[in-house]
Amino acid sequence: MKHLYLVLSALLIACFLCACASGGDKETVQNTTAVQEADKTSENTADKGGKTLVAYFSATGNTKAVAEKIGETTGADIFEIVPAVPYTEADLNYGDDNSRATAEQNDDSARPEISGAIENMEEYDTVFIGYPIWWGQAPKIMYTFMESYDFNGKTVIPFCTSGSSPIGSSAENMQSLTTGANWLEGQRFSGGAGEDEINEWIDSLGVSFAE
Numbered sequence: 001m002k003h004l005y006l007v008l009s010a011l012l013i014a015c016f017l018c019a020c021a022s023g024g025d026k027e028t029v030q031n032t033t034a035v036q037e038a039d040k041t042s043e044n045t046a047d048k049g050g051k052t053l054v055a056y057f058s059a060t061g062n063t064k065a066v067a068e069k070i071g072e073t074t075g076a077d078i079f080e081i082v083p084a085v086p087y088t089e090a091d092l093n094y095g096d097d098n099s100r101a102t103a104e105q106n107d108d109s110a111r112p113e114i115s116g117a118i119e120n121m122e123e124y125d126t127v128f129i130g131y132p133i134w135w136g137q138a139p140k141i142m143y144t145f146m147e148s149y150d151f152n153g154k155t156v157i158p159f160c161t162s163g164s165s166p167i168g169s170s171a172e173n174m175q176s177l178t179t180g181a182n183w184l185e186g187q188r189f190s191g192g193a194g195e196d197e198i199n200e201w202i203d204s205l206g207v208s209f210a211e
């Protein structure tokens with residue numbers, strides 16, 4: 001009788017150990033599935049293994065400073081959108097209704113020419129687009145830029161600097177010039193935006209950047 005009791009006890013312990021082991025296996029499988037799904041999500045956003053570009057226009061240096069900090073943090077290549085005809089101080093006078101900048105912003109068809117071009121645009125999966133706010137919108141030279149390249153399949157991340165205006169509808173208006181691009185929400189910075197603020201924004205994008 002004592003013998004039978006020992007055998008039954010051993011069987012019960014064995015069953016208990018089996019149940020624990022199979023429970024552990026299940027948890028491992030669930031974890032693996034979660035990791036694979038997270039990987040899939042990042043494939044669907046910007047991390048396709050391609051390169052990152054920061055393309056920007058800056059008339060007085062504020063947007064340039066932000067663009068360069070983004071470049072340092074992400075390891076992106078940088079392209080400055082340089083006007084074929086440089087803007088003079090008088091051109092940028094927003095107090096003058098007839099200044100070049102004001103006239104261009106009031107002209108739907110204005111497409112100021114760009115000096116130079118990006119030869120290898122197809123290599124970039126992610127493109128930051130930087131510009132100053134002019135009369136609440138992106139300068140028209142940004143429209144020239146957006147219409148010069150095929151953004152289909154790329155992730156586009158707009159950012160701007162301004163005196164006080166928000167990014168407003170400026171990014172949406174450029175988005176309407178592209179097809180098939182994945183536009184992320186844009187960000188406005190003040191002229192003197194610091195590295196911490198810029199890096200915090202980059203982190204919040206949830207994008208990993210391939211150099």
Ligand SMILES: Cc1cc2nc3c(=O)[nH]c(=O)nc-3n(C[C@H](O)[C@H](O)[C@H](O)COP(=O)(O)O)c2cc1C
Nearest residue numbers: 058059060061062063132135136161162163164165
């Ligand atoms: C023609 C012109 C229009 C501007 N319009 C606005 C505006 O509507 N709202 C605003 O907050 N700042 C405006 N600004 C200020 C610029 O957005 C701001 O100084 C910006 O940081 C300049 O960037 P940059 O140095 O890269 O050119 C304007 C500046 C210029 C030259």
